[in-house]
Amino acid sequence: MQPEAPEYEQSSTARVLPPVQPRKLAKVPFVELADGRLQGVVSSGSDIARVYVSSVEAGSHDYSCSTNNNRPCGGAGSYGTCKHVDALITEAVVQYGLRPVARYLRVELPEEGEPGAWELRRAMNGTLNRTEAAVVFSRFLHHLSYLELPVSTSPMVELNWFPAAGVTA
Amino acid sequence: MLGTHVSALLGAESAGAVEALELVDGFDATLVHGLARLDAERAGAVTALAGAFAASPLGERVAEAAAKVTAGAVAEDALIALAGARTALLGAVHDDLIATLDAAIGRERAAWAGENGKAGEADNLLSGCRAWLAELAIAGWRGVESDLVSGGSQAVEALYAKPDRRGLAVLLDGLAAELTAGSPLSTMAPLPSRRWADLWARGMMLSAADSLPGEPEEVSGRLLVLGLELQEHATVVRAQIHGVLETAAGKRLVRTGVAAGKTDTIVGPQVWSLLAGFPVLLGAVAEKKALELTGMTLLPGGDLVWDEEKAKPGEAVDPFATARLQLGEAVAPSAAPLERHPVRIAEPVFLQGYGHAAGAFVIDGHELPVALDRLPTAGPLTAALVASSTECVGLLRWDGRWFLQPLAVRATVKKATVDVHIGDWAMGPTDPKVAKALAKADAVAVLRERAGRLLRK
Ligand SMILES: [Zn+2]
Numbered sequence: 037m038q039p040e041a042p043e044y045e046q047s048s049t050a051r052v053l054p055p056v057q058p059r060k061l062a063k064v065p066f067v068e069l070a071d072g073r074l075q076g077v078v079s080s081g082s083d084i085a086r087v088y089v090s091s092v093e094a095g096s097h098d099y100s101c102s103t104n105n106n107r108p109c110g111g112a113g114s115y116g117t118c119k120h121v122d123a124l125i126t127e128a129v130v131q132y133g134l135r136p137v138a139r140y141l142r143v144e145l146p147e148e149g150e151p152g153a154w155e156l157r158r159a160m161n162g163t164l165n166r167t168e169a170a171v172v173f174s175r176f177l178h179h180l181s182y183l184e185l186p187v188s189t190s191p192m193v194e195l196n197w198f199p200a201a202g203v204t205a
Numbered sequence: 206m207l208g209t210h211v212s213a214l215l216g217a218e219s220a221g222a223v224e225a226l227e228l229v230d231g232f233d234a235t236l237v238h239g240l241a242r243l244d245a246e247r248a249g250a251v252t253a254l255a256g257a258f259a260a261s262p263l264g265e266r267v268a269e270a271a272a273k274v275t276a277g278a279v280a281e282d283a284l285i286a287l288a289g290a291r292t293a294l295l296g297a298v299h300d301d302l303i304a305t306l307d308a309a310i311g312r313e314r315a316a317w318a319g320e321n322g323k324a325g326e327a328d329n330l331l332s333g334c335r336a337w338l339a340e341l342a343i344a345g346w347r348g349v350e351s352d353l354v355s356g357g358s359q360a361v362e363a364l365y366a367k368p369d370r371r372g373l374a375v376l377l378d379g380l381a382a383e384l385t386a387g388s389p390l391s392t393m394a395p396l397p398s399r400r401w402a403d404l405w406a407r408g409m410m411l412s413a414a415d416s417l418p419g420e421p422e423e424v425s426g427r428l429l430v431l432g433l434e435l436q437e438h439a440t441v442v443r444a445q446i447h448g449v450l451e452t453a454a455g456k457r458l459v460r461t462g463v464a465a466g467k468t469d470t471i472v473g474p475q476v477w478s479l480l481a482g483f484p485v486l487l488g489a490v491a492e493k494k495a496l497e498l499t500g501m502t503l504l505p506g507g508d509l510v511w512d513e514e515k516a517k518p519g520e521a522v523d524p525f526a527t528a529r530l531q532l533g534e535a536v537a538p539s540a541a542p543l544e545r546h547p548v549r550i551a552e553p554v555f556l557q558g559y560g561h562a563a564g565a566f567v568i569d570g571h572e573l574p575v576a577l578d579r580l581p582t583a584g585p586l587t588a589a590l591v592a593s594s595t596e597c598v599g600l601l602r603w604d605g606r607w608f609l610q611p612l613a614v615r616a617t618v619k620k621a622t623v624d625v626h627i628g629d630w631a632m633g634p635t636d637p638k639v640a641k642a643l644a645k646a647d648a649v650a651v652l653r654e655r656a657g658r659l660l661r662k
Binding site for chain 1: 372438441460469508582
């Protein structure tokens with residue numbers, strides 16, 4: 037639903053970010069819509085020390101998948117995406133919702149019915165176009181680094197601008 | 206709160222506040238389009254903002270800044286002066302609202318005893334933040350693109366290394382995330398212009414001056430918990446506890462809080478495990494116990510700097526009894542001058558004997574809006590419970606209008622009376638179904654494992 041202007045424009049606590057839906061993180065610990073891509077990190081099913089960096093570009097829907105050491109993923113080829121890219125799309129839909137992901141990737145979804153991740157996946161016909169894994173991987177490490185920050189007992193007046201959002205009634 | 210209180214609160218009108226907010230809106234519109242491209246109307250808004258300070262000590266500096274900016278010379282010191290002017294206007298609106306509130310509900314408030322802010326020391330970290338905020342103001346929200354948003358990330362990251370700059374780091378991180386989420390900003394509609402200008406101005410003030418908390422005092426006594434509210438954005442969660450502090454000097458309203466870093470994927474009841482390092486504080490909140498404090502630091506703005514070592518759990522005390530019996534006698538603190546802003550108002554109140562309307566409590570025919578969108582998914586308090594409640598402990602807040610943010614309710618569920626507090630789950634969810642689901646998909650554990658394996662390689 038579109039918020040009402042000017043009430044929204046003149047609110048100090050207008051909500052900008054949609055609530056993130058909880059999802060299981062074991063398979064895909066990191067997903068983001070950034071730098072014109074849906075991108076993220078997918079844990080390897082066989083080697084706990086290995087992760088794959090997968091992405092889909094908005095507009096072209098070109099995809100990429102390689103290990104964090106920049107070795108190409110054997111599953112991603114010119115004929116189609118690998119299971120990592122598929123898992124990335126599925127989890128992004130859980131986290132952000134189908135329509136926001138489709139809007140970001142510029143995918144046309146049928147207005148009618150209740151399309152799912154499968155329809156989203158089918159509407160994309162990009163090809164393999166490898167991108168550098170390092171940038172996304174370092175963003176993932178930065179993301180994880182927030183869990184390493186020391187706890188704080190300082191008063192933070194600033195957080196009055198950030199009340200925890202509930203489920204909208 | 207009685208009907209007469211609500212009526213006095215909602216009925217108060219202040220021409221001064223309306224005028225101040227119009228000046229604020231005018232200035233905020235200049236930030237939407239950028240100070241580099243001021244048309245006549247928006248240049249007029251900058252001049253009008255400065256005009257409001259003509260007779261004040263700030264006057265000369267703000268007038269000079271407005272003259273520079275409208276002439277196209279958008280320098281950092283001019284932006285700091287304008288941010289200061291906007292902050293002072295909202296500070297005046299805050300003071301006006303607080304005066305209305307105190308008069309309406311009969312709250313006694315201590316005068317501000319601390320010092321005012323002073324100019325900050327030269328600090329490379331802060332100059333990086335100021336430079337970024339200046340660039341945002343020059344470009345205007347509509348002109349901000351992803352490179353400019355990420356341009357601030359290094360400065361923000363460096364801030365996290367300094368514990369005393371955590372508030373600023375968290376603020377700028379939150380702003381950057383919203384700018385990213387709103388992109389493309391050239392077409393975002395509607396755009397949260399007051400909110401972003403608030404965050405911008407607060408960031409500018411924090412990176413330009415040290416908001417001195419004033420002379421702290423050491424307090425010993427009993428802290429009676431009224432309730433807990435949760436504050437969060439993608440990378441932070443903070444539990445803020447409101448209570449009554451009983452010392453030899455009398456009863457005072459105080460707050461205390463604990464915060465931790467998080468990721469956007471840690472949501473709902475998962476956040477409590479990030480605060481597991483505060484079992485004395487959060488244990489007392491969850492178990493409804495008083496806290497015995499010995500020599501804990503209290504800042505003049507009413508914030509206790511929490512220290513687990515200086516607190517012990519005391520006897521069981523019902524927060525509803527505290528709200529009913531102690532709230533009327535407790536003296537409220539005054540906010541530090543630089544921190545005065547309507548968004549900061551969060552006055553604990555107790556309500557009973559009200560009726561219900563859609564999204565509001567009705568007291569003697571007066572409707573007080575209830576913020577049902579502020580019932581965090583991390584806690585057990587739901588809109589349905591609020592709608593069937595007979596008593597409520599909450600915070601009076603203001604964002605364009607007065608409203609109540611519930612912290613706890615007493616409600617009738619299946620003919621039984623139940624008390625439900627947001628803080629009931631502060632030591633982890635007490636609902637076995639929720640606890641079981643949480644154990645099955647423990648986001649914090651998964652991410653900590655990933656961090657352990659990948660971060661320190
Ligand atoms: Zn792959």
